Amino acid sequence: MLKHKTSSAIVAVSDLERARDFYSNTLGLEPSGDDIDGVLGYQTGDTQLVVYRSADVRPGTGNAVVWRGGDDVEAIAESLRAKGVTLEEYPRLGMDMHRGVHRRDGFAAIWFKDPDGNILHVHSM
Template sequence: MLRDKTSNAIVAVGDLERARRFYGETLGLESGDEDMDGVLGYRTGESWLVVYRSDNPRPGTGNAVAWSGGGDVDAIADALRAKGVTLEEYPDLGMQIDRGVHRAGDFAAIWFKDPDGNVLHVNSM
């Protein structure tokens, strides 16, 4: 049923302007919809990232955005670190970790958080 459908991500944040700076300036996304009050829409490849303001954003409760970075994971990691983004490390995954880049064979992945604690992810798939 959903296997061939494009997925979109929805992320709750406490401060919409701070989120606009992070997703726009830090991650380089362009807002695709400015008409919705209290909501930002970002076109990312074939899908959308929707960011909305909430009085009670709950980071770490499964909200995550994942991007397919192909062979650019290391370059993306370097660019994020240069902008002051901390890459998360998850040793329990059993992968080799080098400067925040997790590796298992040809697979590479990074995780980082937005200012509200939402987990974001880029992988080589």
């Protein structure tokens, strides 16, 4: 689903096996084969996403990872919902949301969280 989309990020998680399940099975990312103890690497588009174990995970309030989803945002949203992922909505920001997808002037975007609460984002740009 996202393995051909461009990303660039490093994400801290508390449980590496739970993260491996989410990023591999839920998001469909393929390991890059560069794993070392406590670190997972995933190839996403032309870049790599690094997920590492941290005893002191503190998710931020902004996007930790962003993928360019192109015209696939709606299909990605549907795939995520089908896998039990909750799409985030931010009513305080005044966004027009329908089933977790924000649309405005030809732009589409979704937000969701990994098991540690890191905010992940896909947009149509």
